């Protein structure tokens with residue numbers, strides 16, 4: 327005789343839910359795919375800081391603690407946003423949204439991850455790395471999610487500072503302090519985030535409109551959005567070249583930043599021209615910039631690491 331897996335009704339929607347959440351549901355709360363790129367900027371920043379191999383032990387400590395901290399930020403984001411997440415197709419099945427994981431259990435899980443991360447960085451890396459990680463967490467949960475996301479179209483510009491902390495965590499873990507170059511890594515991601523996010527927002531703006539989130543294309547339309555994307559893309563590429571003026575990087579990085587930046591500007595320009603000609607944004611037009619933005623950041627940080635290791 328087969329026994330059906332126990333089910334219970336969702337407290338949010340009434341739909342049937344499994345009786346228990348599994349570790350996979352908890353993992354989903356941490357937004358693993360987004361974290362992969364955040365961690366990439368952390369680990370490559372460690373190589374840049376060390377100008378070589380920072381040591382397997384430290385890489386593992388910072389990797390695990392970085393995942394735990396950013397994961398904890400994702401958990402609290404999903405707790406705070408569970409009302410709007412319920413009304414958007416992309417996010418409606420999240421475990422906090424459906425009620426599969428209770429708010430209480432999610433908060434315990436997220437809190438434990440944050441404490442674990444802070445302690446690991448404090449004792450096994452450096453206190454500054456622990457503070458930088460906590461700053462990233464608070465910027466994402468309090469400044470972005472709790473405060474700006476529902477309040478203003480500037481939400482992702484200012485709140486986007488959260489995603490700029492990972493390289494500072496990596497740098498501080500290796501050196502115990504932060505120099506101007508480390509802050510340039512912060513600034514590059516600060517200018518990159520609007521390009522990354524608004525390209526996506528153009529594709530899903532109707533969902534944001536329905537739930538009343540004031541993302542830029544919802545508030546000021548597509549044309550202003552592509553103009554802003556263009557300006558931030560120019561800013562990103564300009565900033566990416568500045569470390570060369572400080573003498574922090576050599577020709578390998580500069581050539582890579584130029585090549586990668588040219589493609590970022592090309593994709594932004596294509597989107598700009600298409601929208602300014604009066605065309606309605608379709609997925610196929612904004613998707614290349616959204617996808618390339620992620621490859622761009624990943625490869626730029628690889629170039630920085632390779633340059634500082636190979637051209638010592």
Ligand code: HEM
Pocket residue numbers: 359360361362363364367416470481482483485486487488489490515519522523526620623
């Ligand atoms: C305030 C700043 C940011 C906002 C509002 C934002 C927003 C988003 C959203 C809504 C998605 C779609 C996720 C989904 O479909 O579930 C996404 C995808 C993604 N974001 Fe961001 N993002 C931000 C910053 C960053 C940063 C700093 C990084 C890493 C350095 C990053 C890396 C990624 C990656 C790797 C994906 C792809 C995930 C997937 O394919 O499911 N994001 N972002």
Ligand SMILES: CC(C)=CCC/C(C)=C/CC/C(C)=C/COP(=O)(O)OP(=O)(O)O
Pocket residue numbers: 357360364395396397399400403407417458459460461462463466471488489490491492495
């Ligand atoms: C050092 C440290 C701990 C840094 C944390 C930085 C961090 C977690 C950045 C994440 C950025 C992100 C996924 C924003 C999307 O939120 P959203 O609410 O707009 O997206 P959603 O609708 O998919 O939930």
